[in-house]
Amino acid sequence: MTVASRAILIVEDEPQLRRMLRTLLELENFRVVEAENAERGLAAARSHKPDLLIVDLGLPDRDGTELIQEVRAWSRVPIIVLSARTDEANKVGALEAGADDYITKPFGARELRARLQVALRHATSSAAAGSALRIGDWHIDLKARSARAGDGRELHLTPTEYRLLEVLAQHIGLVVTHRALLTQVWGPGSAQQTQYLRVYMKQLRGKLEPDPARPRWLLTDTGVGYRLALRD
Amino acid sequence: MTVASRAILIVEDEPQLRRMLRTLLELENFRVVEAENAERGLAAARSHKPDLLIVDLGLPDRDGTELIQEVRAWSRVPIIVLSARTDEANKVGALEAGADDYITKPFGARELRARLQVALRHATSSAAAGSALRIGDWHIDLKARSARAGDGRELHLTPTEYRLLEVLAQHIGLVVTHRALLTQVWGPGSAQQTQYLRVYMKQLRGKLEPDPARPRWLLTDTGVGYRLALRD
């Protein structure tokens, strides 16, 4: 299984904005939980233990800042505030209550995405584990470039093997075309060299798959590309 | 909520804004270092090792985003970007390069203060710098620059050997790239001199490893860098 898909809780009363956020986040491969007021948001934060919260300040039942304080009483989960209010007092209040970032509406999708990455980067860097992958017995940390099994065995991957796995992991569960893999791993000029892929996929399977002849994680989509399977 | 005076580096070309920031930060009990362009900013970041960087994107000599990338090659110090540019591409570029926050001018003093606190909060929560190290029989105190074995034997390391070990220890368990090691140990102009690393790693292994030909602590990641293994 892979931990790549992380959960995000959206606390926002406007259904329209909520839907937009969900679409946006799901495109980025996050799991999404929604809550339409502070009360339910708090409950959802407790029960779902999401990896990040997106909170609107203007909620119908309580002020978003209060919600942040309550969550901070027991969790350090990253919190990003969305708000139409541009006045400084609100920003400062939310940030001092424990929010990690404050984005004013209207905002662009790319900015939100970038700020999400920053917030998650902080969370994972302090928890030591980077982007963790599990393939068979192997626990792979792409950022730390380390791979070990539960029993302590270590596995060595070469730079190209890491890059290839990284690209596949970025689109986990989805097919990545030959062309995309080649340009991202070997550079823009290498789009024709599909033999590289065969050689390296074989290498990776030999190292990672329990039975390399019957791949369970590194799958071939004939005529299209390769795909890293998503499993439990 | 004043913390033991921490240093902040301001990289900003407008003298007026620089003065304003200095005043503001000194009121908050920070020590302030200034640089008026990217080149000097990079040098100051290396020599002063500030606890946080405030960087303007519109610098006279180079783009601020480049500066961020260069600093990120060897350091995780929090970086806050100040910019008059409100367009999304700039924000996203800076954040993806490794900035932790992005504030658009004009901004209020209280907002800056709140965002500073957030950035520093992240840094301290993930800080875990112990200066004691154990490699094989050797107990090494990086701060005191001493190394002893259990039975009292002493080991002498040269200044460069200590610095190299220090950098590796700061990222214990993780690969440190050639570039990062060279810029931190030999200075920013030495990023190409990978032969230094080979020579000094051999020295260190000869002194620290029980069997220098089969390193157990000072490991090579061919084509990437070196890493100090994390054991027991």
Place this chain on the structure above:
DNA sequence: CGGTATCTTTACGACATTTTAATGCCGTGC
């Protein structure tokens, strides 16, 4: 000034990784 420790530079063999090439396999369509 001479001696010692440290740092820099060079060269080459050993080793790791990437690239190239050749062969066999399997399914599809003719």
Place this chain on the structure above:
DNA sequence: GCACGGCATTAAAATGTCGTAAAGATACCG
């Protein structure tokens, strides 16, 4: 059944990187 395209597999060649030793340069200290 046969030819073909796409993929898997293998091994060897080519390239790149590392470890090693040793000599030259520089700084340091009495």
